[in-house]
Amino acid sequence: MIRYADSLEGIAPEQVQGFFVGWRHPFPPETHLRMLAGSDLAQLAIDDETNRVVGFVAALTDGVQGAFITLLEVLPEYQGQGIGQALMEQMLQRLGHIQTIELMCDPELVPFYERFGMKPSSGMVLRRREP
């Protein structure tokens, strides 16, 4: 069964393997955990049987006006089971008091995010290193 956690307590790097699929420079588990710890909010999906983290979403926020969802990923073998949707719903609930929630995504992900009431907008990005 999948359980969801809003804290990194008790999570070790060995449990956070296999993410950043398709990235040229995938982050090692230790760095990934540091990124999650440095986020204002992180939500995890954990496979109860293996204790492995199988999905996560992270966000930065000023606590009032804006929040930015930095990363959302579900491990390939766990995709298509509603985990990504659950993580987004939980994160949006935790950000319920924030006026504007933004994220960047590829065009093919637009229909996924529209499910949560999000609308396409324009944005700018400075990439110092290709993902």
Ligand SMILES: CC(C)(COP(=O)(O)OP(=O)(O)OC[C@H]1O[C@@H](n2cnc3c(N)ncnc32)[C@H](O)[C@@H]1OP(=O)(O)O)[C@@H](O)C(=O)NCCC(=O)NCCS
């Ligand atoms: C995008 C991602 C997080 C979705 O997670 P997931 O657990 O596979 O998605 P879910 O099973 O919760 O899907 C929920 C619904 O959204 C739909 N959906 C999933 N991915 C979709 C997509 N790319 N476009 C449109 N709809 C999508 C599903 O078909 C499902 O619909 P249903 O309820 O009618 O069956 C996952 O595919 C992923 O990690 N992809 C690689 C990393 C990535 O692209 N992250 C987003 C960066 S912006």
